[in-house]
Amino acid sequence: MSGNDVSDSRRIETLAIHGGQAPEPITGAVMPPVFQTSTYAQPRVAEHTGYEYARTQNPTREKLEAAMASLEGGSDGVSFGSGCAATSAIQHLLNAGDQVISGDDIYGGTWRLFTKVFARQGVKYDFVDFTKVPAEDAIPDGTKLVWLESPTNPLLKVADIRKLAARAHDIGALVVVDNTFATPIFQRPLELGADMVLHSTTKYIGGHSDVVGGTVVTKTPELAADLRFIQNSVGAVPGPWDTWLTLRGIKTLAVRMDRHQSNAKIIVDWLLDHPKVGRVFYPTHESHPQHAVAMSQMSGFGGMISFELKATLAQAEEFCASTDVFTLAESLGGVESLIELPAAMTHASVPPDIRKEIGIEDGLVRLSVGIEHVDDLIADLDKAIAASGA
Numbered sequence: 316m317s318g319n320d321v322s323d324s325r326r327i328e329t330l331a332i333h334g335g336q337a338p339e340p341i342t343g344a345v346m347p348p349v350f351q352t353s354t355y356a357q358p359r360v361a362e363h364t365g366y367e368y369a370r371t372q373n374p375t376r377e378k379l380e381a382a383m384a385s386l387e388g389g390s391d392g393v394s395f396g397s398g399c400a401a402t403s404a405i406q407h408l409l410n411a412g413d414q415v416i417s418g419d420d421i422y423g424g425t426w427r428l429f430t431k432v433f434a435r436q437g438v439k440y441d442f443v444d445f446t447k448v449p450a451e452d453a454i455p456d457g458t459k460l461v462w463l464e465s466p467t468n469p470l471l472k473v474a475d476i477r478k479l480a481a482r483a484h485d486i487g488a489l490v491v492v493d494n495t496f497a498t499p500i501f502q503r504p505l506e507l508g509a510d511m512v513l514h515s516t517t518k519y520i521g522g523h524s525d526v527v528g529g530t531v532v533t534k535t536p537e538l539a540a541d542l543r544f545i546q547n548s549v550g551a552v553p554g555p556w557d558t559w560l561t562l563r564g565i566k567t568l569a570v571r572m573d574r575h576q577s578n579a580k581i582i583v584d585w586l587l588d589h590p591k592v593g594r595v596f597y598p599t600h601e602s603h604p605q606h607a608v609a610m611s612q613m614s615g616f617g618g619m620i621s622f623e624l625k626a627t628l629a630q631a632e633e634f635c636a637s638t639d640v641f642t643l644a645e646s647l648g649g650v651e652s653l654i655e656l657p658a659a660m661t662h663a664s665v666p667p668d669i670r671k672e673i674g675i676e677d678g679l680v681r682l683s684v685g686i687e688h689v690d691d692l693i694a695d696l697d698k699a700i701a702a703s704g705a
């Protein structure tokens with residue numbers, strides 16, 4: 316099933332609400348029903364309606380897949396039970412002995428999946444800093460797949476997707492971009508040369524911190540068919556309620572991202588002026604090390620900010636525990652603001668010397684700025700810095 320009219324020229328705010336969607340044909344229901352069924356009645360032996368069994372086909376899931384394909388400008392979406400399940404499905408396209416080149420500061424769960432699961436099954440992974448190593452050196456001949464996350468977590472490093480995709484295609488490698496942080500509102504990797512785009516829809520796409528999911532959007536129906544075979548064979552499918560909730564979240568994606576961005580920009584400027592704050596990382600701010608690349612491939616950025624509090628680990632921990640509007644939690648991308656300390660939380664499993672080497676200082680704080688009133692967010696951060704003793 317290849318649904319999306321990739322030539323759809325409507326604007327992304329419109330696609331977020333209507334892309335790949337049409338009223339349900341029998342009743343006219345504007346939102347797709349939750350098809351909570353495991354199987355479908357067949358009129359005659361070996362004849363069916365296009366729906367046989369719910370691991371293989373589910374109409375609610377298809378609506379989410381079409382919406383994601385539309386937003387990313389791809390041929391198809393293929394949805395899974397989590398972002399990690401979507402990442403796994405792409406690895407299942409590989410054979411033992413195949414070489415993958417990946418960014419070196421990818422999402423921790425992706426790193427775990429590569430090094431502790433698929434490496435055991437014979438896939439080879441090498442990790443490079445795409446912001447430092449030129450594309451020709453980073454991607455050697457014989458590479459089968461290039462895995463990019465841009466911007467990355469937590470330092471929001473930006474890889475040059477156009478250049479890396481061009482090199483990868485010169486040697487016949489496939490390019491995947493994890494677009495979870497930027498969302499299609501601000502970055503459309505297929506237009507920059509990627510073959511597949513991955514989302515943890517748990518984050519901005521769902522947007523309400525109430526559902527876990529993942530989707531891969533492909534450039535071509537052929538890639539989608541390969542992934543659909545994996546989706547059906549491995550079976551890591553999302554349930555109908557989860558796909559419905561995610562679709563509901565997508566309707567407001569454009570307005571949410573707009574507010575995430577405007578709040579974040581004001582907070583970045585405030586942080587840069589604060590005497591207790593060192594470096595601030597935000598890709599579309601001119602102080603960012605890859606600002607020029609970011610501006611060449613992104614139309615904006617959302618609510619993710621990292622900054623260095625001039626503080627000891629204990630003071631930074633006190634700071635993170637002293638906010639009231641920002642909730643101390645992992646994850647990101649919901650309407651509510653979250654705060655976390657990578658050195659002690661999301662990146663605690665990375666040894667301290669390697670943390671230093673990749674630039675994660677003890678005082679590095681990561682914010683997922685929500686859509687509350689920005690004055691309340693700033694007052695909260697101000698109060699917590701005072702309480703931290705930094």
Ligand SMILES: *Cc1c(COP(=O)(O)O)cnc(C)c1O
Nearest residue numbers: 397398399422493495515517528
């Ligand atoms: C959360 C996340 C994932 C994994 O997604 P899950 O839905 O948690 O399985 C992958 N990549 C990025 C960038 C993420 O933030």
